Amino acid sequence: MFSYVYGVLSRFFSAPADLIVTLIVMLLVPLTLVAIIPVIIGWVDRKYGARIQSRWGPTYVGPFGILQNVADVIKLIGKRVITTNVDRLSYSFVPIALTAASFLIVVLIPWGAPGLYILDIPYNLLFIYVLMAVSPLLILLAGWSENNKYSIIGGFRGATQIATYELTLIITILSVAMLSGSYNISDIVASQKHLWYVVYLPITFLMFVVAGYAVIERDPFDIPEATQELLAGWKIEYSGLRYGMFLLSDYIKMFALSMLTVYLFFGGWNGPLLPAFAWFWIKTIIAMMILLTPRWVYPRLRIDQLVKFGWNWMLPLSILNLLVVGAVLLV
Numbered sequence: 001m002f003s004y005v006y007g008v009l010s011r012f013f014s015a016p017a018d019l020i021v022t023l024i025v026m027l028l029v030p031l032t033l034v035a036i037i038p039v040i041i042g043w044v045d046r047k048y049g050a051r052i053q054s055r056w057g058p059t060y061v062g063p064f065g066i067l068q069n070v071a072d073v074i075k076l077i078g079k080r081v082i083t084t085n086v087d088r089l090s091y092s093f094v095p096i097a098l099t100a101a102s103f104l105i106v107v108l109i110p111w112g113a114p115g116l117y118i119l120d121i122p123y124n125l126l127f128i129y130v131l132m133a134v135s136p137l138l139i140l141l142a143g144w145s146e147n148n149k150y151s152i153i154g155g156f157r158g159a160t161q162i163a164t165y166e167l168t169l170i171i172t173i174l175s176v177a178m179l180s181g182s183y184n185i186s187d188i189v190a191s192q193k194h195l196w197y198v199v200y201l202p203i204t205f206l207m208f209v210v211a212g213y214a215v216i217e218r219d220p221f222d223i224p225e226a227t228q229e230l231l232a233g234w235k236i237e238y239s240g241l242r243y244g245m246f247l248l249s250d251y252i253k254m255f256a257l258s259m260l261t262v263y264l265f266f267g268g269w270n271g272p273l274l275p276a277f278a279w280f281w282i283k284t285i286i287a288m289m290i291l292l293t294p295r296w297v298y299p300r301l302r303i304d305q306l307v308k309f310g311w312n313w314m315l316p317l318s319i320l321n322l323l324v325v326g327a328v329l330l331v
């Protein structure tokens with residue numbers, strides 16, 4: 001993508017202005033997309049959840065309430081941030097770090113066609129996992145920095161939950177990488193040209209979705225926040241723009257999980273008749289709607305139930321699945 005943008009802009013600007021303008025455009029485009037997409041997903045989430053629960057959802061701000069999330073963003077930006085007895089450095093650092101990590105995940109994922117990367121690096125799937133793996137440390141740091149008993153409990157819950165399911169997540173990713181012979185998403189998509197991996201690895205797919213859900217703390221796995229028990233948990237002392245950055249990060253991670261699900265198990269942009277770009281976005285939208293559903297259907301689990309399920313079932317099954325994949329490849 002950089003080469004294409006540079007080739008277009010170099011016709012209108014001389015060196016080194018063409019390179020500088022290209023870098024600015026390559027920075028602004030993903031920032032704009034990442035800012036707009038969570039607003040759209042948030043509106044869809046509210047309307048979809050409302051219909052499941054026989055409600056209307058937002059209706060007043062804009063046509064069909066589509067500008068309600070924009071109004072909420074403006075409200076969060078305008079809110080006064082009140083902090084008392086917090087560690088200001090870590091308190092301010094965590095929202096920026098979590099949002100930046102989520103942003104980088106989307107930057108490393110191809111956007112629906114071969115070569116359509118914002119940032120193309122080898123082994124991008126491995127780097128995406130590393131960016132996901134920093135979440136427990138940041139959540140624990142946020143809970144500690146707020147100096148509140150509810151935030152500390154929520155921080156420990158978050159670190160425990162994510163650490164439990166991250167092991168399953170990386171093992172399921174490793175199973176797909178072994179089958180395709182690559183940690184590059186484009187190579188994984190190319191290896192599914194004739195048959196999707198969800199056919200070969202249906203159990204791996206289910207474990208990937210459940211583990212991914214737990215890692216991004218999406219309901220019903222929002223135990224670290226548990227409003228009825230912890231009054232928002234590790235986010236309790238956050239407000240205004242900082243709290244808005246957490247919401248932005250959550251929806252970006254949900255979007256990234258939907259994209260990864262399509263790339264790893266449903267053939268990415270592969271499909272008949274329609275262009276590659278169209279196939280990818282059709283699959284991603286369907287995956288997104290399916291992944292949005294559990295929040296509005298299932299109740300929240302207890303932390304002990306979730307951790308026991310992770311250690312006693314998810315992790316052993318993922319290891320067994322990896323061994324089976326390895327044995328099949330050796331044969």
